[in-house]
Amino acid sequence: MSLLSNKLFQLNQLIAPQKLLTRIVPIVNTLQERNYAARKGTRERKKKAKVKVEIKKVGFIAHNLRGREQMLAARASKKFSDTWKADPIDNVYPMKYYKWIVYPFSEAIKAHRETHHPEIYNKPDAELYATVELNMQAEKKNRFMENFTRIAAVPHKFDHGEDRNILVFAKSEESQNEAREAGAQYVGGPELVKQIQTGQLSLYDFQYFIAHPDILPELVQLRGVMKRRFPNVKSGTLETDLKSVIDRYLRGISYQAVKDEYEKDFGQINAVLGHLNMNDTHLEENFAAFINDVYTQKPKRDGSFIYRCYLWSPPSSEKLKIDHEMYLDAAEEPKEEKQKIVQTVVL
Template identity: 60%
Template sequence: MFLNSIKQFSTIVQNHVNVNHILSQSVKSIQVRNYAARKGTRDRKAKKKVKAEVVKVGFVPHNQRNKLKLLAQREPLKFDDSWKRNPTDDVYVAKYYKWVVYPFAEAVKCHQETHSPEMYNKPNANLHVTIELNMQGEKKTRFVDNFTSVVKVPYNFDHGEERTIVVFSKNPDEQNEAITAGATLSGGSDLIKQIQNGDVSLQDFQYCIAHPNILPELVQLRGLMKKKFPNPKMGTLDVNLGKVVDKFLNGVKYQAVKDDYEKEFGCIKTVIGSLDMDIKHLEENFSVLINDVNSMKPRRPGTFIDRCILWSPPSQEVLKVDHAVFLKELNSKGSQNVFEKQEDYDKEEEEEKGERVAL
């Protein structure tokens, strides 16, 4: 029995030696690669490890962070209710139907009633108008730039603004005519020298008007005047100084501003008179205003003025009026002049930017 045990032990030892020999031989046969994996393999592994990319936004001031969120969620400014139905009676939910379009005279009467002594008791309140514009240019990728103008209306009113005007002319009679019309200051060569010496500042005047007879001497002040330099296209260079002064002193001043985000939407807000004026006088002022605005229309099909709204504080009532009946069709020559006027304005903007860079 002792011999059998010795034989079993020797068998186990022999098997163990054989196993170690086999393992040593297999280890020697393992291949080791020292070069990188193929590009496709690396790409597949990289795609498995892709994480959600965090888009970094530049610094936003704390008082504008909520504003950016609101702008992304706001409703479009351009109003279109052409797809809605017309109201069938006098009582209806306004948001489900088209906005009622009033004749101009009827809209003014509605505001006069709300401002009567029995209600707001402000019969001489100003009548405001909001003009919404389609600022789309001749090309879809271009838009009409912001523009400012003053239009002479047939019936003057108290606009509540203090406008200062300086007039240049060689003729003393023309200087007196400008002062009589309401100019703040008028003069000739002596006035130009006073401005050059610093005795008179052009910053004290909103408008600079001149007669063509003094234009060669006035060129010396072009660098100081910049945009205020008299220009026939802007109406500040004319032989009839009294008429021009009256226009810039009593006319309706307006500015068309396009939205920073919806560039095809532009808006004008101005005053055309007071509610105690005759309705026909207000109507003529309105007609002159919208025709002057429409003269800035680019050469493209479609309308430039989308909507006109009349309103008068403190009342919150706003009434849409039919402006199309007052528009006069522009001939091809007129529209070309308007386009050239816009190009000249753009050139002046570029020149001014060049001057700023040079400084």
């Protein structure tokens, strides 16, 4: 029992209740009056808490990175879509107001041959390039595929103008001879592995390493040195059929899919298919082989992998769109909304 109530109890016995009320109330009031700080330093502490404004330190931003966010916001998406545009209705029209013309492959080559005719650019043996635009989204929505570099085997060989150094590892005499016949300059067995280990032969002189499975026990010692370039089945560099692998690596179409710097789900491939003076059907078959090789990289998800494909040939700046879907072997059943080839192209 507190002191106050103790006193009340005593008072209660002495005085009548009506009198008690009037007398006690003033006593209680005086007890609550207080003209000092609630606790020492409370006011100061609250003042301090209010004034505190955090000043964020902004580090140095290089001049080319300033305003990056505004740049990204203003940047047009590279993903191509002209579905909102109308189909042409006349025989003469400016292309930019209408959907892109989808050329049949041979017509596109014919158009390029016109610009490279001796009477115009005079470059009938110019390289024919194909650009493939890819949807680099992986299985999950915010995961993206890695850049990939591959070599596609083509049915019709041409001079790609690249120096491709290949090192072939094979144990048996038979497979070594097979590799030499296929055109490999450097072929060797376990002695080659030792030379690399001792440093007599540098791995930097070679771009690609191909191996026959029979040499694998010795070759494993080089795994640490070669790292990602170590021959493996997945990339097609560890196979018994050396001839076809070497042929592909020496004479195939080498291409690289590069993701956009900012738009991570957009990738692009530029590859040479051949020369303009090659046969139409040969070029077409090369393209079919190339596009099918690209399509093997499609991640396991729904939706399209290839946005569009177009052919171009320097020095002309023309880009002629072609329908890639008709060349895909493993393609799903054709959709109803598939773009029709515009037949109005007159060449």
